[in-house]
Amino acid sequence: MTANAHSTSGSPRRRGDSYDNIEPWFDKLAGLEPDDPHRAQVREEIIGLCLPLADNIARRFAGRGVEHEDLYQVACLGLLGAVDRFDPQHGSSFLGYAVPTIMGEVRRHFRDHSWAVRVPRGVKETHLKVGGAVESLTHRLGRVPRPSEIAAELGIDRGEVTQALVAANAYRSDSLDTPAFTEDGDNHNPVLARVGAVDSAYGLLEDAITVRPLLEALPAQERQVLVWRFSEEASQSEIAARLGVSQMHVSRMLTRIFTTLREQALADPTPATDTVDHAPGTRAA
Structure with a gap:
């Protein structure tokens, strides 16, 4: 049958x-x-x-x-x-x-x-769990849940959730020749039109490369505050409670960190020590 x-x-x-x-x-x-x-x-x-x-x-x-x-x-x-x-x-x-x-x-x-490109099996399985968790949390919270909330719901690491959400883009791949239409009904191909254009992500990559050593040079407590604020999405009040200080103190600390990082990132690089090329067979004085 x-x-x-x-x-x-x-x-x-x-x-x-x-x-x-x-x-x-x-x-x-x-x-x-x-x-x-x-x-x-x-x-x-x-x-x-x-x-x-x-x-x-x-x-x-x-x-x-x-x-x-x-x-x-x-x-x-x-x-x-x-x-x-x-x-x-x-x-x-x-x-x-x-x-x-x-x-x-x-x-x-x-x-x-159902995946257009090869994705690790573990990521596929996590993606399926994430789909169900998002649906459940959306009904419960009345909004789209944050990755940290999805991770807490599933009892997994936030990075696994982020990886699974990014992997969702691998479900389908569109042809470069697929036509699209404007509001006036004219067909064009926006994918081909963008081929060879400057990718704004390169600028983000350059910023990340610049900032990484500056972050590593920060005191341990300041690095921890940044992790709490931007990785764990903790509020300033929550961070203040963990440190045993006021929320205003945390706000000033973050402002100071941002100012320092910005000044260091935008500062002109220190000129390298001049070197002198000598002819073969000679030594520097």
């Missing part, structure tokens, strides 16, 4: 989304011998009843770079595996077994097949 046998225009035929009475079907299936001709019919009936479950799970992963029809087919594969492996004798409900089984199949598809 294929998933489309119970679908219309790519959507499964719905008989209601309640699965309260699905276990008796499995009892009936278990009571039939493997060579019983009725066994295939009962299996088909179970699958047809549960196709809406596969569709619902596929829709939960919408908007992540994969077409719904593809996700639905993958979810149906997970459903077939759940139907064939479910054992009603274990006492658990089919729904409780099928949902994680189908979702696992969809997640594996994202991990193994």
Whole structure:
């Protein structure tokens, strides 16, 4: 049986989304011998009843770079595996077994097949967890969560979250020849138009190279304050509490650090000591 046998225009035929009475079907299936001709019919009936479950799970992963029809087919594969492996004798409900089984199949598809470029497996798995955490936190907080909040929700390092968010750009790659359209309807190719242009990121890289040794030369406490403020996103009041000082003291400390770094970064480099080239065979006086 294929998933489309119970679908219309790519959507499964719905008989209601309640699965309260699905276990008796499995009892009936278990009571039939493997060579019983009725066994295939009962299996088909179970699958047809549960196709809406596969569709619902596929829709939960919408908007992540994969077409719904593809996700639905993958979810149906997970459903077939759940139907064939479910054992009603274990006492658990089919729904409780099928949902994680189908979702696992969809997640594996994202991990193994939906990336336009090669991304480490661990990053792919973290990316899938981040997607669920972002959705949950957004509903809970009423806003898009910060990377530090996502990391706390998942119990992982903030750097892993950042890496997973950046890796999301690897889901799809657009062709340089893909046309785009202006508001007037004229088509052009903005990607090709930008090829060879000056990348502003180079300026950021130069700034980072310049500032890094200056940061390393700061006193340990000042470096720690910068880590708390910009890496851990702590407020000035939180930093003040950690140091046992006032918030105003922290504010002045940050101002002083920024001023020092700016002056050092913009200062003219110290001229190198002049050297004199001597002719071969001679020595300096």
